[in-house]
Amino acid sequence: AKVKTYPVLFSGKITHSVFNYLTQKGVEPSEIYQITDLSDEFLKDPTAWLDVAKVEEFLGNIDSKYSSLLNDQNLVASIGHASKELKSWGVLDSVLRMIENPQALFTQPQRIVSYFISPAPPIANLKKTPETVSFDLPITFQEYPCVCSYLVAAIESLPRFFGGDFADAKWEGTKLTISWAEQQASFTSGE
16 A cells, blocks of 8 residues: 655755755766756755655765765765755754754754645654654655655754754654753763
8 A cells, every 4th residue: 555645845955955065075066957857046945845756856866876976875864964064954054053952952843844844744643752752754764765864864963053962863664763862861860
């Protein structure tokens, strides 16, 4: 049985990050434009909302063309992990730098998801502990493996905006689980 596809758009923050990452690695912009039929200005516009299939195809093409050239077998994840340094998210970059506590951000997964997926998909089965949050989305990793790989890595990079270490995120089927290290947790639990 095929999973019902949730009708969504993906953020230009994703394509803008890819564009900035590759150009910083020495790839010519004209080469990147040739890989997709997404327009040049939308590709570099963090406020744009783009067709899901085109964004997935773009990331897949980037991965197959550049992962061996850049000697990076997890290229899409590497781009997501570089989010803080890439400064490709427009206003969101500034907003994240003003947040004092990543835990506050992670406990509002609807908000995180809404930065990258429009309309923000409904979140189900939300479970929170002091160091993890998990929830289901009506989108499976299998449907959009490249975009989901990017999103997992981008979510893992969020604590770095506040001077923290990478979080740990896993997307299995429709379930996304995010874990983060909280220094206070080790003091209060007596470890």
